[in-house]
Amino acid sequence: MTVTPAVETIDLTRRFGSFAAVDRVSINIGQGEIFGLIGPNGAGKSTLIKMLTTLLPPTSGRASVAGFDIATQSREVRRRIGYVPQLLSSDGALTGYENLLVSARLYVIPRRERAQRIEEALVLMGLADMRDRFVREYSGGMIRRLEIAQSMLHRPEVLFMDEPTVGLDPSGRRAVWEHVRQLREAFGTTLVITTHYMEEADDLCSRIAILHRGRVAATGSGKELKARLGPEATLDDVFNAIAGQDVDGGGGFGDVRLTRLGVEEHA
Numbered sequence: 001m002t003v004t005p006a007v008e009t010i011d012l013t014r015r016f017g018s019f020a021a022v023d024r025v026s027i028n029i030g031q032g033e034i035f036g037l038i039g040p041n042g043a044g045k046s047t048l049i050k051m052l053t054t055l056l057p058p059t060s061g062r063a064s065v066a067g068f069d070i071a072t073q074s075r076e077v078r079r080r081i082g083y084v085p086q087l088l089s090s091d092g093a094l095t096g097y098e099n100l101l102v103s104a105r106l107y108v109i110p111r112r113e114r115a116q117r118i119e120e121a122l123v124l125m126g127l128a129d130m131r132d133r134f135v136r137e138y139s140g141g142m143i144r145r146l147e148i149a150q151s152m153l154h155r156p157e158v159l160f161m162d163e164p165t166v167g168l169d170p171s172g173r174r175a176v177w178e179h180v181r182q183l184r185e186a187f188g189t190t191l192v193i194t195t196h197y198m199e200e201a202d203d204l205c206s207r208i209a210i211l212h213r214g215r216v217a218a219t220g221s222g223k224e225l226k227a228r229l230g231p232e233a234t235l236d237d238v239f240n241a242i243a244g245q246d247v248d249g250g251g252g253f254g255d256v257r258l259t260r261l262g263v264e265e266h267a
Contacts, residue, residue, distance in 0.1 A: 003030070004031075005064070006030060006066060006157065006158050007028075007029040008028050009025050009027050009028075009048075009063040010026050011060065011061035011062070012024070012026070012048070012058055012061035013025070014044075014047050014051055014056065014059050020214050021042075021044050021047040021214055022214050023215045024061065025044070025048060025061075025211075025214075029190060029192060031188075031190055032188050032190055033191070033206050033207065034190075034205050035190070035192050035206070035207055036194075036195060036201040036205035036207070036208040037049075037193070037194045038194070038195060038201050038208060039212060040212075043211040043214065044213075044215075045162070045194040045211055046162055048211070051063065051070060052160060053078075053083045054074040054077050058071065065158055066080040066081070066157040080157045081156050081159070082151030082154070082156035082160070083151060083160045083161075084148055084160070084161040084162065086162045086163045088143070090135050091135060092136035093134065093135075094135060095133060095134055096122065096130050096132070097131040097132060099150060100118045100146075100149060100150055100153065101114065103151075103153050104117060104153050107153055107154040109154060121149040121150075121152060124149070124182060124186065125145040125149040125183075126145060127142060127145060139172065140172055141168050141176055144164060144168065144176050145176055145179055148161070148164070148180065152187070152189070156189065157189065158190045158191075158192065159191050160193075161191065161192070161193045161194070162194050163195060164195070165177070165195070165197065165200065166196070173200065177204060180204075181204075198239055199235070202235045205222065206221060208221070210225070210238070210239065218238070222235055226238055229241060
């Protein structure tokens with residue numbers, strides 16, 4: 001019996017003018033996996049996530065999420081995914097409960113189920129005691145956990161998280177991932193994350209793809225990737241060996257401008 005991948009891309013490409021932000025990327029992510037995307041700034045991680053979440057159309061190639069084509073079945077894809085973007089997505093003027101209620105309505109969760117779903121999400125993400133506090137009073141880690149709770153209310157099959165712990169201190173990052181692991185165990189959700197924290201990717205992800213100049217330069221478990229360099233290698237060593245010369249890369253001013261304009265126009 002063939003199992004449908006949670007995410008599959010075949011030669012997926014996104015160009016902005018002559019600049020290929022994502023260049024013929026082919027990956028296959030199994031159901032229930034925690035899959036990491038790492039790479040320097042400008043490697044194409046966020047652009048790839050935006051295509052997979054139907055926020056940005058591909059230039060060429062194909063991709064499916066939860067068995068549905070991102071280009072021709074985008075509505076079905078959106079029904080089955082959650083997305084935690086880099087930018088702040090919670091409203092500081094609302095309480096935690098109110099933010100979740102807004103999300104429940106947007107996801108068209110039946111009225112009779114909303115209260116229970118919200119309470120379960122608050123408990124799962126360790127925010128039950130903060131349900132009636134304004135989000136502007138939350139710490140950065142609490143806000144991130146709330147945003148993850150919002151993205152999971154409709155029980156998505158695949159959850160995309162773009163730099164979910166950026167800007168958090170080590171204790172905040174640990175708290176976020178402790179609750180994310182619990183979430184995955186509770187619902188069997190497939191997780192696709194981008195991160196700049198190598199230890200985070202190594203510890204959390206069953207497999208990792210390293211993007212370099214828009215292409216997949218290497219794929220494997222943290223252990224497999226490190227073994228390519230030797231018994232004492234770290235994932236930082238692997239990252240630097242593949243993309244170290246481009247840590248400040250991502251094209252010149254013109255390429256960056258095209259990428260950002262393109263994302264804004266199609267978001």
